[in-house]
Amino acid sequence: MPEGHTLHRLANALDDAFVGSRVRVSSPQGRFAESAGLLDGAEVVGCEAYGKHLFVDFDADRVIHVHLGLIGTFDLGSGPGGLPRGEVRLRIASPHAYADLRGPTACELWTCDQVEALTGRLGPDPLRDDADPDRAWRRIGRSRAPLATLLMDQSVIAGVGNVYRAELLFRHRLDPFMEGRLLRRREWQDIWDDLCALMGEGVKTGRIDTVRPEHEPEAMGREPRVDDHGGEVYVYRRTGAPCHVCGTRVRREVHASRNLFWCPRCQRRSRRRPK
Known part of the structure; x- marks a missing residue:
């Protein structure tokens, strides 16, 4: 299972690629299709990690919560991306970059309150400025x-x-x-x-x-x-x-x-x- 530094690296990369952009959100595999439809065309306002959890924040109090688990991967590429390969649970794409999520333990559409409830149950993250x-x-x-x-x-x-x-x-x-x-x-x-x-x-x-x-x-x-x-x-x-x-x-x-x-x-x- 990826350790915390991996999630922070991923959050930084997603932040650089998508923040400030209106993106296409899809679920080629279909398991996240309903939530993806609600986010398609929305603006990404921030990406961050807390421990082993990743959050992609969209406008209007909408957040994708991801936990990679043992086998999950979130691969980032340049350009809009071609046809997805493998079981892609989630694709986030802009004209300049795309990110494909495969095999996560969790991929959920949350509110900010749900994020706060989760992080409130976790211990301090050594990689965060707010860690105590x-x-x-x-x-x-x-x-x-x-x-x-x-x-x-x-x-x-x-x-x-x-x-x-x-x-x-x-x-x-x-x-x-x-x-x-x-x-x-x-x-x-x-x-x-x-x-x-x-x-x-x-x-x-x-x-x-x-x-x-x-x-x-x-x-x-x-x-x-x-x-x-x-x-x-x-x-x-x-x-x-x-x-x-x-x-x-x-x-x-x-x-x-x-x-x-x-x-x-x-x-x-x-x-x-x-x-």
């Missing part, structure tokens, strides 16, 4: 849930996925199974600041790169990582490979139905955890 890290801390600081659970909880922090979760915990040498209430306030601020920087870089590059300069391939004399997610990482999808820092084999465990990756030496069991 204290709001997340109030949940984390009193929770008995493990850090590995809390960092993936969209009601705690919006936009963090499996890659950022694993890499943040490693970068801060944190035991993934330590309860949130045992985390120190200063540690949380360090995590938040790091997350903002990493995800901000992800928006710029379209990759998730989390290794520090001294652990990059050139510095270590190793081959670059080859993975369809791209980017240099410490533990994500590196099960059984030697840790870049200590050489210990990276471990994997299914945690809350998702694969959790960590280094058992760099991220030792915390002494704060009750025995």
Whole structure:
């Protein structure tokens, strides 16, 4: 599932392509046809992301809400676009650009009130100017849930996925199974600041790169990582490979139905955890 930086990159691209234009809106697949008909010819007034949710705002209090889910894609091209290929749920087109949405978990016509209701249930998004890290801390600081659970909880922090979760915990040498209430306030601020920087870089590059300069391939004399997610990482999808820092084999465990990756030496069991 795309992580938050991907949605923000997409929102920026859609914003650049369509804001201020009256667009053709259609549903070649047919599943969004009724709503598309209501929007056809309307003006796009803004595109934004919140966590893993994308919003395309039209005039007259109308918003397309998109959640890509596991397999969704929103492909942007130049020109008006030819005949759509594949199962296109939604096409937005102008004389200069088009965007085709395929396979989303959600594609819905909403009002601004519905958008506010959704975002009100989500935690702060590190990539938004209105993000309040204290709001997340109030949940984390009193929770008995493990850090590995809390960092993936969209009601705690919006936009963090499996890659950022694993890499943040490693970068801060944190035991993934330590309860949130045992985390120190200063540690949380360090995590938040790091997350903002990493995800901000992800928006710029379209990759998730989390290794520090001294652990990059050139510095270590190793081959670059080859993975369809791209980017240099410490533990994500590196099960059984030697840790870049200590050489210990990276471990994997299914945690809350998702694969959790960590280094058992760099991220030792915390002494704060009750025995």
